[in-house]
Structure formats: structure tokens, C-alpha cells
Amino acid sequence: MTLARSHPRLVMVVLGGAIAAYCAIAGQLSRGDPMVALELAGAAMLAAWAVLLARIVWRGRRLARALGARCRDRSLAGVACRIVRGGGRHAFVLGPIRPRIYVGDGMLAALDADELQAVVLHEDHHRRTFAPLRAAALEAWLALVGRWGPLRRPLADRLIDLEEEADAHALRRGVDPATLASALVKADAAPARAGAAFVSAADRRLESLLAAAAGETRIVAPRLPFEWLPPAAVATLALACHLSGLAV
Template sequence: MLRRTADARLSRRYARRFGFGPRRLTIIRADAPVAMTVGFFRPRIVLSTGLLRMLEPAELAAVVAHERHHLRRRDPLALFALSLGRTALWYVPLLGWAEDKYKTAIEVLADRHAIASSNGGAKELGSALLKLLRQGGPAKVPAASASFADASVNLRIRLLLDPQYSPSWRPPLAATSLSLAVLVLMVALV
């Protein structure tokens, strides 16, 4: 899909504007707003022309800073590995909880990076997130990608409004108990 819809001229222009090397930022021709980081070993940021039309320059800069964080940390590879582990070990329910919390944590960390690296702080990032939500949310994205508006939107907005808020990261008792029982049983069988 990327090769077929990529706009090479716009990709070069925006890559220069945001200080990316070759093939690190791709602009695709799509009306839907898309902002995500894809790729395992050579990740890249993908933005759509619909997103470029929708956001103000400062909002776009905040979104790019958010995605840059995912790019540097190689979050798509980590998300894929977690998803693979959860699928392979479906009988350990704590892995599903851990995957959900990890998705939330990387989005919160990327938001904090974007806030710290932009002049307007949380205002532009929150504005961009709200615009995406008004449009019906982001376009459907590949499972192994880190997308700007696909995880824990309510928590992210709360943290933008109240940076001192501390969400609970405590695992659920039932999933933890069942996971421990499964692991004990597996060890006993070996």
C-alpha cells in the first residue's frame, strides 16, 4: 500500500522540513487522516495528505514529534513481539493485559516527548488529537504499527489536561492469579 500511494515529492519536502533522512518519512495520498510509524528493522513515519490538510503547522509538528519518538524506540517491532507472544501464549491472560498497558505506556511517553520538544506544549498535541477524534478517529492501521490516535485516548487527554494525574498500572487480580496457576502447572509438567 505504501509504495502505491506514496507521494515522493511531498515525502522529500516534509522529510527536509522535519529533519529526516531518506526513507524515514513517507507521505501517502489518502483523504483519511493517517499518522503512524511502521516497519520493524527500518521503521518510517507515514502521514497522509488528509492529515496534512487537517492540521495546523504547529499541530503537525507535535504529531511528527510524537511519531519520531516511536521511530527512535522502534515501537512497531516491540508491539509485534508482544502481539506474537500474547497470541502464542493465549492461555496466559496477563499477557493480554500487559500488551494493552504497553500500548498505553508508549503512547503516553510519545506524547510527553512531543510536549517537551514543541513550543506550545500540550495545546497543539491535544488539538491534533481532538481533530482526529472529530473525524471519526484514525484510519485502520496495520497491527504492528504505532499510530498517533489509536490507543487510550481518554487517558491521554486526561494526562494532557492534568499532567500530575497518575494512572493505575496494577494488574487485575483474576488475570494474575490465572496466569500464575498456568505457569505453575506448566513448570510442574516439565
């Protein structure tokens, strides 16, 4: 378990202390604005991330438009869904601002009523929490950091968290963990372009669901929202130093 997951408040305190220390030291050593170099670097990083994020969001919008002609609206387990003709055994959510649930017609044929309800409740959590936008933000950071392990691992773990949070929502709504595990096994594997994080998510989800079905209780510590943490950190650092009056 990483420090960010086991002690998120401690990490935030350390980050805050680092910001304060930087402001104090930079203010003493610099006769100019101590934030200029950091602001430029932060702006460049955020600009690159924003471009990657926009590309991922645009790709999702193109997919939603392409699926439109093959979809029909239907309520499943009391939740509005779009049924995709020829969509295979897949269920997913598209849309950064107005997310919608898409269910392949193969999923309807493969799952029984309880399994289908479990899947829909899982996807409904994604819809309610704007998971497509959050996942896109994480994927943009993953593309930006490349294969650098120290940063890549917490980002990939956070992406898996989104799936486990949706599972937990379904279980709180009364879904049997064995039923959700069964639906996960019956669903088609994620496409290769989805990346290793999604494959790892399926493996970890299945492990957790089977453990829950066996009566095991696992306490999952909250993880920092890494999808939004870098922009927030850059903005906080700039604001803290400027408000402190250390910038000339």
C-alpha cells in the first residue's frame, strides 16, 4: 500500500509544508518573483495535459456519435441506458459532461436479470460521478508521464479505484458480490487499446468480489484524487506565494 493511500492527510500536510518552505526560501533568495520559473513550468505541464485530455474526450465523443445510429433507448433496472446493436458483451459510460450508459446487446443475452442489474448499477455509479471525465484526466496524466514508475503507479491505481468504487456502490445497493463477479467473467475482455490499467482493474475487481462473496471484509483506504491533484497543486502553490507577499 502506498503512502498516498494509507495516509492521504499526511501527504497533503507534507505537500502544504513543501509549498510554504518553497515560498519562504525563494522569497529570501530572489529579488524578483520567486514564482516565475515554477509558474512557467507548471503552465507548460498543464497545457500539455490539457491537450491530451481534450484528445481523449474528443475520441469519446466521436465514439458516442458513431454508436448513435446503432442504439435504442431502454430502461434497465430503472436506469436509462442505450442498447448497442452488435455491441457485444460490453457495458460502459460515455460523455464527459452528460454521461450516458451503453450496454451491448450481447450483454443482454449473456447475463441473467440479477447479473444485468449488477452491471447497470456499477455503470450508473460511473455516470453519477462523471467517471468518463475523471478517467480521461488520469489517462492524460498516464500519457504524459510515460513509463516512469514512481508517477505511473499511483495514477494507474487511481484508475482502478474508479472501478472498485463503482463495485462498492452496487454492493451497497444490495447486489451479491458473487453475482457481480459472475457478470464480470461473462463480459468480453477490454480491448487491447484500453491499456494494462483496465486489465489490472478486472483482475483486482474479481479478486475483491470473490473475497467479499467468501465473507472477507477488506478495509480500503481512500486514495488522493490524482486526476485533479496536479492542477490544484500548481494553482495552490502560485496563490500561496503571491498572497504571502513574497513575490515582488
